[in-house]
Every structure is written in structure tokens, then in C-alpha cells.
Amino acid sequence: MLKIIYITSVDGFVMTVVSNVNEGEKKKSLIFIPLVKGEEEEPTERFSDNPIKSTQSICPECNRIISAEIFEREGKVYMRKTCPVHGETEELYFGDYGMYRRFSAYWDDGKGQEAPNVKMDRCQCPANCGLCTNHLSHTGLANIIVTNRCDLTCWYCFFYVKKGLEGAYVYEPTLEQIRAMVRTLRAERPVPGNSVQITGGEPTLRDDLPEIIRMIKQEGIDHVQLNTNGINIALHPELARVYKEAGVSNLYMSFDGVTPKTNPKNHWEAPYAIEACRKANLGVVLVPTVIKSVNDHEVYDIIRFAKQNIDVVRAVNFQPVSLTGRMSKKEREKYRITIPDVIKKIEEQSEGEIASSDWFPVPSCSPVTHFIEAITNRKQYELSIHFACGAGTYVYLDRENDRLVPITRFVDIKGLLEYLDDVSEEIESGSNKYVELAKVALKLKGFVDEKNQPEGLDLARLLFEVLFKHDYSSVGKFQMNSLFLGMMHFMDKYNHDEERLQRCDIHYLTPDLRIIPFCSFNVIPEWYRDRIQKKYGMPVEQWEKQHNEKLEDRLYRGQLRKEAIKQGTGASCLVNEMLSGVNG
Amino acid sequence: MNAQAEYSKEPFIRVIQARKESAEKLNFTVEFSFPQNFLDGITLENIKEAYRNMDRRIKLKYRVSIYEKGILFNKKIAEKELSKKWVLYWTRDPTILERYRTNIWVLGIDENLESEFFMDFEEAKTFLFSLRETFSVQPESFADKGSKVFAEIQVRSHRHYFIEAINSKVRSATITIV
Structure with a gap:
């Protein structure tokens, strides 16, 4: 029986495959749907467009x-x-035209590339990424794949190396290759990259990971994020301390739901990993890939889980699914969810505790950057992605009422951003910088409604430090006092928009010393990811011989699950416990 | 490049309507626009150059006031502050590329901080450099039917690559309430 099944990965992608198996015979082979010419969409009625x-x-x-x-x-x-x-x-x-108009008002092209790796006369996105002359954002976050080996064999994942497949390559750049990649990132101008995500496969499978982390820090990177399924850390809690001491700023941990059904990957293991991070004082970002009709009913439960662990969970970064591979329109309609849809689901499920109006697009940070640039006269790190790519808000814990309070409920964010834009313009057009700064210092408190501010929080003070000290630690302090809720919608071939790609700031560093936007690297793997991994990887057999190890030796065999089920420590148990506490 | 020198000579402003709709409601509609020669001075070449020079946000602040004319003093009866913005951006819109041979384009942001996408450059200029605003006020503010009113608009903007700083007031002709 042929059956179409969705598949997902940690990077938020879904690929459609056809399974030629009967129900219950899941282990048989999967066939990727071939590109079929002529299977066209039904024409849509257009009079209301x-x-x-x-x-x-x-x-x-x-x-x-x-x-x-x-x-x-x-x-x-x-x-x-x-x-x-x-x-x-x-x-x-x-998913919402009103939000589209509101978000697009924060459109802000970045500073572009002053030292591009690829020189192009005209835009040819998505071809020849590198970054090229026409790319508009500097790197906000640079991914380095340290291995494509994984300790899980999720049947749907397209990223990890699958033994036995023809052309399967183990890709593990050497320490020197990684150093060269980081130096390429640091050579970006006008803003040298300062934020790296170590990713995989499962990066914790590399035994030299602490050495890699230390080297990245030595090369001048401020922020090092570790993208992991958390299983190795759950199995070996001391790793959290080792990674933290080596220089990891936070874990970026896949977490798709609060039930074993919605989160088969690490439902039982995630709480152990979080506990290890708590002990090591290492922050965690939860990363749910949201798929309509699969786990979109649990988006607020995920936030509640984060709230329960707010001492260690710094953020939840939702990733509306990216549908890769060939998929029929009907299937896409079933699974497609966009940023406004997830935002509305959160509003519905939280009964307005976190509303749609609490969210701002990522480029809304630009007035803060412009302000700091105006006072320092130096080009600054900027999040100038397309407004449709990402959104976010900060929420604070009101301990007295056990509620999350979005920042917009006690800070006039819209007014503050407009005001900062005006002040930057004043300074740039020749007004005395110090007079303007004094005005900002005096006026800042006026944007904060202290009466509605959660107790113990002095947000005006934190904002003051971000604006006037404008260093990594003051931004960190601002983050530490809150739970950041984010959205990042990576594209696929169906919704690919070159205006978005041209502004992408989440990039991949590659051993050929290019910097490739995420939605080129993963959306057109035949041009980027697969080619690079083949060129710089080695056949599985060669790797096994060289390392005297079998690929399957490091697979996770579910050791923690039995124990967790017995003790009731899965994420769903914790949420249920919390809910019964609230209801009781 | 600099159209500013011409603009203050003949800005266009008028109160096009001052009508008592009912006992409770009196409507005024005010229209304002910069003179044509000023608008003609803003070209796509200016825009491209401004973009290259990182001058990418052009914001105009309007303060629109309605006054009742008095013998000694004029009485302010309504006032609104509005701002409009252009954001210059690199477009991948093939129709713009084909029609205007430019990849630098303008996005309008209205006073509610919502976007306006344009296909036509003149339309984009009209959006930023002109205004049509309707006021509704309580008629008790007036002495009587037959009062004379006028509108005043103050426009402010910082200096930009293609316009000098703007800070000026213009006043409409006086009309009588009917």
C-alpha cells in the first residue's frame, strides 16, 4: 500500500515520502516521490485576489x-x-494580511557585504551564494556542521548519514578547517560575525567537541550555541558542565511537543538534559518544529513547559515547518503553517495571555541598532532579515499570579522604537549627541508602565544598559530576566522568495570558505549541502576503517526511556504535574 | 537633486470642506501637497543615491490644525499629528525592474505604522508628500453658522540625501462654514 507520510527534521523541514509498506510494517524501504512533470495544481478562483x-x-x-x-x-x-x-x-x-502589513512596516535593508566572497554584477539568488556582493545582511548566526553522524535514526530525517545508502558520506571537517571557516566569518565586513551555532547530525558525537568550542571562542566569537537533541547530555550529565566550561553559551534543543506522540525524538530524555543544564548553569533554548494538524495544538503547552523551567530555559524558538521534497497541494495545505498561524494558535490556547499584538517582526530591532550606531558612530550587529522570516516577543513571569506577562503590556514598544528612530535621525543630522542622550535617559522611564511591570523587574534600567552600554553582557542581562518567544520560518521551494533570501542572516560556513544562507543551503541541497558534504566528506566504510568504529556503535538505544517511564519524568508528566498544581 | 529651494513658494493647501453634518457633527477636510516642482525634483536617481549612502528612511511629520478666525485672536478648534515614512529597499519585483529599470524602490509606512506597496512612483510621492485629512468636531466650539475657518499645516523632516531639512508652516485660505 502506498502511503504519503510527512517527515520532519530538527531544522524544521518536512519532506514527503511515499512508504510502500503495509500498516505496521514500518521498517521497509521508503521511496522518495520522483519529480513528476504534469501533475499540476487545480486552478484557483481569482476574482477575490x-x-x-x-x-x-x-x-x-x-x-x-x-x-x-x-x-x-x-x-x-x-x-x-x-x-x-x-x-x-x-x-x-x-497567514494574516493585517499582520503582514504591520510587520512589513519594519522593513529595513541591512548594511550588505563590504567584503563579499562571491562577486556578482547582478542578483542571481539562489544561485552562486557565498555570500555575494548583493547580499543585504551580515551573518547573524553562522552554522557549522561538525558532523553529519547522529545517535538517532529518525526514519524521516534527510540530514544524517545513512549507512548502506549509495553515496553516503561522513562529513566531519577537521579542526583546522573549522578554524578557517570561523576566520572567514570574522573577516566579514562591515560587521564581523560573532555568533556561531555548532550543529550536525548530532554534534555531541564528536569527542573533540570541547576542543572545537574552545577554538571557536579563541577566534573571537562571543556567542556559541550548541544544536542538539540533548540525548547525549541526558545520558552523560557532566557533558553540560564540560561544554559550558569550554565556552558554550546555550543549548538549542529540539523539542516538538509535550507528549511522546508529538515529540517522539526526546520526550523522555529532554527533562534529564534540562536538569543537567540547570546544574551546569547552562541556558537552554527549546526548538519546536510546528506542523499543522500534528503538533500545533500543543504550542502553548510547550511555552508552559518552558515557564516551568524558566530558571534554565531562556527561549522557545518555534519553527513553522518547511516542506521540502515533492508534495501535493493537498498535502501542503494539510501541514503548512506560517508565523501568524502559530501566533494565533498561541493566543487561542493561552486565552489571550500572549496575544497576536504582542509579537513584533525580527527587523523591528533595527531602531535600537540605528540608535547605538548613531551614538557610537560605528556599524553594529543588526538583525535585518525579511519581516516574514521571523518574529518574537519577550515574556516575564509574574510570580504572584503565576502568569506570563508579555513585554508589550507594560512597555510601549511601538512608541519606543519610533522615538529611538527619531533620536538617531536627530543625531545623524547634527544635533548634539550628549544632549540627545540625556533626553533619552530622561524619557526612557516614560515608556515603561511601572504599575503593570511584574514585581522585582526594573525594565527601564535593563533597557538603559542595553542602549547605553550596548555590549554583549547587557544584552545577556536583558535576556536572562525574560523568556524570549521566537518564530523562525525557513523557506522551501514552494514559498521561496528571493527578497527573503537576499536578506537572510542565518548562514552556513563551509570548508570551501563560503558563507551560504540557510534557505539556499538546505532548500536546494543539490547545489549546496550535498555537494559540499560529498566533496569534503568520506565514504562511510573509509570513515569506519579510519576510526576503528562502526557508525551504529554510537546509536541511542532508548536506555533512558524505560527509566523515565517508570519514574514519570517525561515532559508530559511535568506539564501534567504543573497543570494539576495550577488547577488544584 | 535638491528640490527644497523651490518648495516653500507655492505649497498647496486648502480646506475643501467645512460642513455642518448635523447638530452634533461638523466635518472639515483638509488637503495639502508640496508644489509640483518640488515633487518633480525627487527622482529615482535620487532614491538610488540615497540608498547607496545608507539614507533609507525618510519620515515627514505633519501637524494639521484647524482655526476659527477671530477679530483679535484665532481659536484652535482641532489638531492632529501624523507621520508618514518612506523606506527605501532593494526590490526583486520584476514589474518594477522592467518598468523603471531600478532595483531600489520605496515602501510607504502610514501613520498607523502599516505598509503601502506601490507600483507607481508618482503614487509613492503623492503618499508621502501630500495629505488629505478629515476632522470631525463638535459644533458648540463655534460662535455661529457662518464662522470663518482656516487650516494650518506644519511639516517637519530631517535633512536627507535629496531634500534639505523641512520645518515650515503653511496656511490655507479662509472659508465660511455652511
């Missing part, structure tokens, strides 16, 4: 660069494009 703008995209089948129309229909924003060979594709682009 309200055009917004046009952009460029790619054909999901042949990667040809084509024009795409962004339009509104019944309060939602869609993308429509037509490939001369493969026909029309229509895709949900942004």
Missing part, C-alpha cells in the same frame, strides 16, 4: 528563477508563480 506586490521565486521542480505574485485573499497572503515548463504553483505565504 488583491495583488500586493511581485517578487522572484523558483520553480519547485526545476529550480528555474521565475516571477511570483504576492496577493491577499480572504485575509491571508499567498504566493503564486508559473514555470513555463512545470506550470502554476500557489502557496500560503503568510
Whole structure:
């Protein structure tokens, strides 16, 4: 029986495969759906379409660069494009037109590349990424894949090396290759990269990981984030301290739900990993990949789980799913969820505790950057991604009422951002910097409603430090006092928008010393990821011989699950415990 | 490049309507625009150059006031502050690329901090450099039917690559309430 199944990975991708197995015979082979020419979408009725703008995209089948129309229909924003060979594709682009208009008002192109690795006369995104002359954002977060080995064999994952598959390569850059990559990042101008995510596969499988972390820190990187499923840390809690001492700033841990069904990957292990981090004083960011009809009913429960661990969980970064591979329109409609949809789900499930209006797009941080640039006269780190790529808000724990209070309930964020923009303009047009600074210092408190501020919090003071000290530690202090809720929607071939790609600031560092935007690297793997891993990797057999180790030796065999089930320490048990506490 | 020199000579402002809708409601509509020669001075070449020079946000603040004309003093009866913004950005819109041969384009941000996407450059200029605003006020503020009113608009903007700093007031002709 052929059955279409969604598949997901830690990076928020879903790939469709067809399983040619009967129910209950899951272990048989999976067949990737071939690119079928001629299986076209049904034409959509267009009379109610309200055009917004046009952009460029790619054909999901042949990667040809084509024009795409962004339009509104019944309060939602869609993308429509037509490939001369493969026909029309229509895709949900942004689930709320009102939010699209509000978010797009924070549009802010970044400073671009002063020292590009690839020189291009004109934009050819997504081809020739490197970063090129026309890329508009510096690197906000640079991913380094230290291995593509994994201790899990999630049947759906496309990222880890699968033994037995023809052309399977183990990709593990050497320490010197990684050093060269980091130096490439540091050579970015006008803003040298200062934030790295170590990723995989499962990076903790590398025994020299502490050495890699130390080297990255020595090369001048402020922020080192470790992307992991947490299982190795749950098994060996001392690793949390080892990584922390080596220089890791926080874990970036996959966490797709609060039940074993929605989070089969690490439901039982995550609480152990969190406990290890708590003891090591190492912050954790929970990373749920949100898929409509699969785990979107648990988005607020995930936040509640984070709230329960707010002493160690610094953020929840939701990733609406990216649908890679070939997928029919019907399937895409079933699983597709966008940033506004997740935001609305949170609002519904939290009964307004965290509302849609509490969220701002990522580039809304730009006025803060502009202000600091105006007072320092130096170009600063900036989050200048496209407004449709990410959103966020800060929430604070009101311990008295055991509620989360979004920052917007006691800070006039919109007013503050507008004011900072005005002050930056004043300074840039020649006003006395010190007079303007004094005005800001006096006025800052006016944006904070102290009466509604959770007890024990002095947000005006924290804001003052961010604006006037503007260093890594003051930003860290601001973060430590809150729980950051974020959204990052990586693209796929169906909703690929070259205006978004051109502004991407989450990049991959590669051994050929290029810096490649996430949504090129992973969305068109045949041009980037697969090519690089083949070129710089080695066949599995060669790796096993060289390391005197079998790939499967390091697989996780579920040791912790039995114990956790017996003791009732899975994430769902903790949430249930918390809920019964609240209800009781 | 610099259209500023011309603009203060003939800015266009008028109160196009001052009508008593009911016993409770009196409506005024005010229209304002910069003179055509000022608008003609703003070209896509200016925009490109401003973008290259990192001058990418052009904000105009408008203060619109309605006065009742008095013998000795004029009485302010309504006032609104508004701001409008252009954000210059690199577009990948093929229709703009084809029509205007430019990849630097403008996004309008209205006073509610919501975006306006334009396909036409003149439309974008009209958005930022003109205003049509309606006021509703209580008629008790006035002495009687037949009162004379006028509008005043103050416009402010910082200096930008293609316009000098703006800080000026213009006043409409006086009209009589009907």
C-alpha cells in the first residue's frame, strides 16, 4: 500500500515520502516521490485576489528563477508563480494580511557585504551564494556542521548519514578547517560575525567537541550555541558542565511537543538534559518544529513547559515547518503553517495571555541598532532579515499570579522604537549627541508602565544598559530576566522568495570558505549541502576503517526511556504535574 | 537633486470642506501637497543615491490644525499629528525592474505604522508628500453658522540625501462654514 507520510527534521523541514509498506510494517524501504512533470495544481478562483506586490521565486521542480505574485485573499497572503515548463504553483505565504502589513512596516535593508566572497554584477539568488556582493545582511548566526553522524535514526530525517545508502558520506571537517571557516566569518565586513551555532547530525558525537568550542571562542566569537537533541547530555550529565566550561553559551534543543506522540525524538530524555543544564548553569533554548494538524495544538503547552523551567530555559524558538521534497497541494495545505498561524494558535490556547499584538517582526530591532550606531558612530550587529522570516516577543513571569506577562503590556514598544528612530535621525543630522542622550535617559522611564511591570523587574534600567552600554553582557542581562518567544520560518521551494533570501542572516560556513544562507543551503541541497558534504566528506566504510568504529556503535538505544517511564519524568508528566498544581 | 529651494513658494493647501453634518457633527477636510516642482525634483536617481549612502528612511511629520478666525485672536478648534515614512529597499519585483529599470524602490509606512506597496512612483510621492485629512468636531466650539475657518499645516523632516531639512508652516485660505 502506498502511503504519503510527512517527515520532519530538527531544522524544521518536512519532506514527503511515499512508504510502500503495509500498516505496521514500518521498517521497509521508503521511496522518495520522483519529480513528476504534469501533475499540476487545480486552478484557483481569482476574482477575490488583491495583488500586493511581485517578487522572484523558483520553480519547485526545476529550480528555474521565475516571477511570483504576492496577493491577499480572504485575509491571508499567498504566493503564486508559473514555470513555463512545470506550470502554476500557489502557496500560503503568510497567514494574516493585517499582520503582514504591520510587520512589513519594519522593513529595513541591512548594511550588505563590504567584503563579499562571491562577486556578482547582478542578483542571481539562489544561485552562486557565498555570500555575494548583493547580499543585504551580515551573518547573524553562522552554522557549522561538525558532523553529519547522529545517535538517532529518525526514519524521516534527510540530514544524517545513512549507512548502506549509495553515496553516503561522513562529513566531519577537521579542526583546522573549522578554524578557517570561523576566520572567514570574522573577516566579514562591515560587521564581523560573532555568533556561531555548532550543529550536525548530532554534534555531541564528536569527542573533540570541547576542543572545537574552545577554538571557536579563541577566534573571537562571543556567542556559541550548541544544536542538539540533548540525548547525549541526558545520558552523560557532566557533558553540560564540560561544554559550558569550554565556552558554550546555550543549548538549542529540539523539542516538538509535550507528549511522546508529538515529540517522539526526546520526550523522555529532554527533562534529564534540562536538569543537567540547570546544574551546569547552562541556558537552554527549546526548538519546536510546528506542523499543522500534528503538533500545533500543543504550542502553548510547550511555552508552559518552558515557564516551568524558566530558571534554565531562556527561549522557545518555534519553527513553522518547511516542506521540502515533492508534495501535493493537498498535502501542503494539510501541514503548512506560517508565523501568524502559530501566533494565533498561541493566543487561542493561552486565552489571550500572549496575544497576536504582542509579537513584533525580527527587523523591528533595527531602531535600537540605528540608535547605538548613531551614538557610537560605528556599524553594529543588526538583525535585518525579511519581516516574514521571523518574529518574537519577550515574556516575564509574574510570580504572584503565576502568569506570563508579555513585554508589550507594560512597555510601549511601538512608541519606543519610533522615538529611538527619531533620536538617531536627530543625531545623524547634527544635533548634539550628549544632549540627545540625556533626553533619552530622561524619557526612557516614560515608556515603561511601572504599575503593570511584574514585581522585582526594573525594565527601564535593563533597557538603559542595553542602549547605553550596548555590549554583549547587557544584552545577556536583558535576556536572562525574560523568556524570549521566537518564530523562525525557513523557506522551501514552494514559498521561496528571493527578497527573503537576499536578506537572510542565518548562514552556513563551509570548508570551501563560503558563507551560504540557510534557505539556499538546505532548500536546494543539490547545489549546496550535498555537494559540499560529498566533496569534503568520506565514504562511510573509509570513515569506519579510519576510526576503528562502526557508525551504529554510537546509536541511542532508548536506555533512558524505560527509566523515565517508570519514574514519570517525561515532559508530559511535568506539564501534567504543573497543570494539576495550577488547577488544584 | 535638491528640490527644497523651490518648495516653500507655492505649497498647496486648502480646506475643501467645512460642513455642518448635523447638530452634533461638523466635518472639515483638509488637503495639502508640496508644489509640483518640488515633487518633480525627487527622482529615482535620487532614491538610488540615497540608498547607496545608507539614507533609507525618510519620515515627514505633519501637524494639521484647524482655526476659527477671530477679530483679535484665532481659536484652535482641532489638531492632529501624523507621520508618514518612506523606506527605501532593494526590490526583486520584476514589474518594477522592467518598468523603471531600478532595483531600489520605496515602501510607504502610514501613520498607523502599516505598509503601502506601490507600483507607481508618482503614487509613492503623492503618499508621502501630500495629505488629505478629515476632522470631525463638535459644533458648540463655534460662535455661529457662518464662522470663518482656516487650516494650518506644519511639516517637519530631517535633512536627507535629496531634500534639505523641512520645518515650515503653511496656511490655507479662509472659508465660511455652511
